[in-house]
Amino acid sequence: MLRIGHGFDVHAFAEGRRLILGGVDVPCERGLAGHSDADVVAHALMDAVLGALRAGDIGKLFPDTDPAYEGADSLVLMRHVTDLARSRGWRVADVDCTIAAQAPKLAPYREEMRANMADALGIPVDAVGVKATTTEHLGFVGREEGIAAWAVALLESIE
Ligand SMILES: Nc1ccn([C@@H]2O[C@H](COP(=O)(O)O)[C@@H](O)[C@H]2O)c(=O)n1
Numbered sequence: 001m002l003r004i005g006h007g008f009d010v011h012a013f014a015e016g017r018r019l020i021l022g023g024v025d026v027p028c029e030r031g032l033a034g035h036s037d038a039d040v041v042a043h044a045l046m047d048a049v050l051g052a053l054r055a056g057d058i059g060k061l062f063p064d065t066d067p068a069y070e071g072a073d074s075l076v077l078m079r080h081v082t083d084l085a086r087s088r089g090w091r092v093a094d095v096d097c098t099i100a101a102q103a104p105k106l107a108p109y110r111e112e113m114r115a116n117m118a119d120a121l122g123i124p125v126d127a128v129g130v131k132a133t134t135t136e137h138l139g140f141v142g143r144e145e146g147i148a149a150w151a152v153a154l155l156e157s158i159e
């Protein structure tokens with residue numbers, strides 16, 4: 001049996017923060033605001049998996065009012081989501097992510113992001129897609145106010 005899920009997230013840029021994307025500490029003069037490490041890609045991907053599980057969303061599992069998640073490493077949270085999927089009889093088969101960022105250039109970090117998220121999901125790197133796009137200077141992404149990410153996840157039932 002197969003299930004599909006979709007995730008979407010946005011975080012605003014903020015001074016004095018690190019830019020963590022797909023578990024990679026991307027060199028940038030600003031980072032993203034958030035209660036956790038604000039890894040917008042990991043968040044979209046976790047929501048995609050949770051959507052396929054019909055298990056709500058990351059805000060339900062990891063409330064941003066809980067001090068336990070202050071500065072949380074989103075890849076650690078992703079391992080919890082992977083464990084939840086397994087406990088419900090599902091494994092992640094294949095995922096794909098799109099990041100909309102006017103800057104910085106993310107292509108040099110793509111392979112590391114794929115490897116990090118594949119490791120957290122317990123799947124081969126080949127099963128994780130990461131793409132980046134600008135929005136041609138249009139909208140909040142184009143004005144460099146924030147970064148958006150989308151993800152889809154395909155889950156298969158464990159026999
Ligand atoms: N933050 C980004 C945005 C884009 N890229 C790469 O550049 C290509 C062209 O982007 P356009 O938005 O101009 O179509 C895109 O396909 C990515 O390979 C990037 O590395 N980082």
Ligand SMILES: C[C@@]1(CO)OP(=O)(O)OP(=O)(O)OC[C@H]1O
Pocket residue numbers: 009033034035036037038039043058059060062063064065069070072077
């Ligand atoms: C994972 C959490 C934990 O606080 O991260 P945040 O940095 O608050 O990010 P957001 O995507 O706004 O909400 C999800 C939260 O549950």
